[in-house]
Amino acid sequence: MTDTSATRLVQSHPTPADSTPPPQAPVAETAPLAAGPVGRSPLRRTRTSATWIGVxxxxxxxxxxxxxxLxxxxSVQISYFGATGHVSLAVAMLLAAVAGVxxxxxxxxxxxxxxRRRLRGVTRR
Known part of the structure; x- marks a missing residue:
C-alpha cells in the first residue's frame, strides 16, 4: 500500500519535465474571401472602386x-485683347472656368x- 501512496504523491506533484501544457486542438484556418494578406477586408477600396466613384x-x-x-x-459681348464677340453667358463662364483650371x-x-528634381538631387548625393 505504501507503493500506491508514493505513486499518488508523485502524480499529485509533477516534476518540471512533466509540466508541459496539454496539447490543444488545432485551429482550422479559413481561406480569405479575397486575394491578399489575411486580416484585410474583402470590401476595402481599390483602384477600380475609386475610378468608379470618379466616373x-x-x-x-x-x-x-x-x-x-441650357x-x-x-448672349453677352466678350472682349479680350482687342478681340470682341458675342457668346452665351454659360459658354463665357465655362471658358473662364477652364482657363482657371x-x-x-x-x-x-x-x-x-x-x-521631383530636388528629390533626384538629394538621392544622388
Whole structure:
C-alpha cells in the first residue's frame, strides 16, 4: 500500500519535465474571401472602386454643367485683347472656368516637377 501512496504523491506533484501544457486542438484556418494578406477586408477600396466613384462624380458634375448651360443662353459681348464677340453667358463662364483650371494645373505641375528634381538631387548625393 505504501507503493500506491508514493505513486499518488508523485502524480499529485509533477516534476518540471512533466509540466508541459496539454496539447490543444488545432485551429482550422479559413481561406480569405479575397486575394491578399489575411486580416484585410474583402470590401476595402481599390483602384477600380475609386475610378468608379470618379466616373459617377464626373457624370453628376457634367449633368449640372449641362443644366447650367441650357438655362443661361442669353448672349453677352466678350472682349479680350482687342478681340470682341458675342457668346452665351454659360459658354463665357465655362471658358473662364477652364482657363482657371488650366492655370492651376500648370502651377501644380511645375511645383511637382520642382520637387521631383530636388528629390533626384538629394538621392544622388
Amino acid at each position: 459617377i462624380v464626373f457624370t453628376a458634375v457634367l449633368v449640372l454643367l449641362l443644366i447650367f448651360i 438655362q443661361n443662353t442669353q 488650366l492655370l492651376t494645373a500648370i502651377a501644380g505641375s511645375l511645383r511637382i516637377w520642382q520637387l
